[in-house]
Amino acid sequence: MTIRLFLAASTLALIAAAPLPKKGEPAITTQTQRSGGVLTPEQTALGFESADLAFEVLPETQSLNGIATLVFRAKAPIARLPIDLDRNLPVSAIAIDGVPLPASAWTNPEGRLTITLPRPIAAGGRVTVRITYGGTPHVAVRAPWDDGMVWSKTPDGRTWFATTAEGYGCDLFWPCLDFPTGEPGIVTLHITVPKGLKAPSNGVLLGVDTLADGRTRWNWRVKTPNTYAIALNVGPYEEVSGSYKSRFGNSIPMAYWYLRGEKPQADKLFAEFAPTLDFFETMIGPYPFGDEKVGVVETPHKGMEHQTINAYGNEYAKAPEGFDWLFQHEFAHEWFGNQLTAANWDDYWLHEGYGTYMQPLYGEWREGRARYAAMMQTQRALITNRKPITQQRVATEEEVYEADKGGAGLDIYYKGSWMLHTLRGLIGDAAFFDVTRLAVYGRPDPKPGNFKPRFGSAKEYEGFVRKVTGKDYGWFFDVYLRQAALPxxxxxxxxxxxxxxxxxxxxxxxxxxxxxxxxxxxxxxxxxxxxxxxxxxxxxxxxxxxxxxxLRRSVAIEETQAWTARERPTP
Structure with missing residues (x-):
């Protein structure tokens, strides 16, 4: 399929003359900044079957053009399509089932593009919407702790670009359903980049087209991606690749895209892929996306769990545990975040608590209990207990992740990890890992091909513990999940x-x-x-x-945290 993306010469001249956006620009609305939360009936009526996303990345103007072809199935009768899209990417055309709509048929004042359909769609019916849009997307201030575009340069001055969207959501650069259960069934990506640059992305590479002007278009396809897992990564990448023979019998492609001049470090990091994969497949179960790839790309930000194309920006840092914790943590999210996705951001600990626990567990796998204990104690000192891990309501990502918005903040990582450590000690290894497999795969006997990505919750997790052990551990979760203070x-x-x-x-x-x-x-x-x-x-x-x-109260840790706050206040 040939896709043409262009701007009129006059528009190009205006954009070229405009100053490039600074970090935090252009501003986004409260609507765009929120991800998840309580859904409207119109949102819950949409089943997202597929997305065909064409992007044109324009580094000279730090702008982005796109054509998104989205297919929805109506779970209930619908007359309008509420689709999340940052208003900094204005829409120039929309077609429904191939028929263009007049501009009066859509509005997007605050970041939710609302399209009035020419005729209502009955329950069970399908509708295809083609959205043409483009503009200057929001630039992240401090990715990945906030989200947006990351425009950077390699050491030799070439374009190095990436996206992050976990907190604010997919609507920062493509029209989507910005809530956890809004995953599309399949996404095809076409990423057009300047000559000499590459665009590694999610899923399987379908091919690379060379355009008449020397630019290239990278075509990818990914199944059931997490809403914030779609990622654009552009740079003059080099690649190291190989194949892993799984203990489950399948062969899994592996690839790492890195910057020129880093081959020795890149080879060392790539050497960690296979043993880390073996650890996860042994302790948890099959790699969920073995028919696509294990993919990692070096980015100008710290990292993010982009499905099958995890972002890595740890600068090959060395650590006493002998492995790269950031690579391992983001890779853990292929199981806890991408395969098992929290249906409600309030259960975000399923992603981050498990994702964080996997580092000391891997330390134990590699070196034994001493390493595990040392890594767990490092995490223990970081737990603050200011808010419960869960709030027992439908929440946005910010309401969970950001402490100043009432969330548990980093406790979803470290307290979540220590809760899992305590649960493991309470019910025993066999039961703990049986519970984990049920949570991840929805079945006790996962094998390649017999499971699909799934949504989970704290309530369901408690049910799995009860099912595996035959005992009610509500008292355990009441204290660790639903209360802030420790026992x-x-x-x-x-x-x-x-x-x-x-x-x-x-x-x-x-x-x-x-x-x-x-x-x-x-x-x-x-x-x-x-x-x-x-x-x-x-x-x-x-x-x-x-x-x-x-996991219990420690006066020594509380006093240390208070002393640190007094003697070394945060700048």
């Missing part, structure tokens, strides 16, 4: 008896068993009803929870 273990030693009791926010039951080491021997105190006791010899040395299995 506190109160110790009292009188004579030859050690008495222990749990104090939890809300005063509920918390029968978390506790290991106690007495004179070098470890005993398990059951803590029925949140209380327990143990006879101890007079003068015996006692260590509570010697292997740090339980």
């Amino acid at each position: 506190e273990l109160v110790e009292r030693r009188v004579g030859g008896t050690l008495s222990l009791s749990w104090t939890v926010p809300g005063g509920g039951n918390f029968p978390m068993p506790v290991d106690v080491q007495v004179a070098g021997k470890t005993h398990v105190v059951p803590m029925i009803g949140g209380k327990g006791s143990l006879p101890v010899p007079a003068g015996a040395h006692i260590v509570i929870d010697p292997d740090a299995k339980i």
Whole structure:
């Protein structure tokens, strides 16, 4: 299919004369900045079957042109299409089922493009909308902690460009349904870039076309991508590639796109792909996108879990654990984020808690319990407990991720990870990984071809724990997910008896068993009803929870955090 994207000469001259946007420009509306949240009936009525997205990247003017052909299925009767698209990318034409619409048929005052259909679509019917748009997209201030375009230069002065959209959403550069369950069934991408540049992207490469003016068009196809996982990456890339023979019998293509002059570092990072993949397939299950690829691309921002084309910007940093934590973390999201996607941003911990827990788990896989313990303790000092991990309502991404908007912030990473660590110690390894496989794949026996990407929730996860263990652990999730403060273990030693009791926010039951080491021997105190006791010899040395299995209040950590805030205030 030949796609022509052009601007009139007069328009090009005006854009060329205009100053390039600075970081944070052009401004975006509150509507564009939000991702997720409560859906309208019109939004829930849309099933997103496919998207054909053609992009023209224009580095000289830091602008973007696009043609999006979207196919929707009506779950209920619809008369309008509410499609999210930043108003900084004005629409010039829309056609419905091949018939052009008059400009009066659509509006986009705040970043939700609303299209009035020529005729209503009945439930079960399909509609194809072709949207032609273009303009100056929002430039990120500090990607990936905020979102937008990242226009940069390589060390030798060539264009280096990337997109990030996790927080503000896909509507920053293409017309989409900007909520987690708005995933399209299949997306085809056509990315036209200047001569000499490459555009690695999601899924399988269908081919590269060379245009008459020397530019190239990169054509990709990806199945069921996460809404924020579509990514444009443009640069003078070089590539290292190979194939991984999975323990499940399939062969998986692997590729890393990097900048010129970095081959030694690139080869070392690429050498981590296969053992990391083996770890995940052994501990969790099959790589979810084995019929597409394991893809990583170097970006001018830190990183992001773009499905099958993860962004990497860690500058090949070295760490005492001996592997690249950022590569491993973003790769973890292929399972926790892309295969298993939270249906509601309120359950974002399913992505980030698990994604963060995978680094110490990999440390344990590589080196044993000492490395695992050291990495877990590093995470423990970063937990703040200011807000519950979940708020028990439909939330936007910002309302979860950003502490100043009432969210748990980084606790969805570190507290989520420690909650999983505690759950693993409570129910045992076999049950924990059975629960994890059910959450990721929806079945206990995943094999290539017998599962699809799925949506999950905290409520469903609790159900999986109950199903696998045969026990109700609501008390566990009540405290760790739905309360901010941590459980506190109160110790009292009188004579030859050690008495222990749990104090939890809300005063509920918390029968978390506790290991106690007495004179070098470890005993398990059951803590029925949140209380327990143990006879101890007079003068015996006692260590509570010697292997740090339980996420609980630590006065030492609280005092350290308070001291750090006073002595080293954030600039």
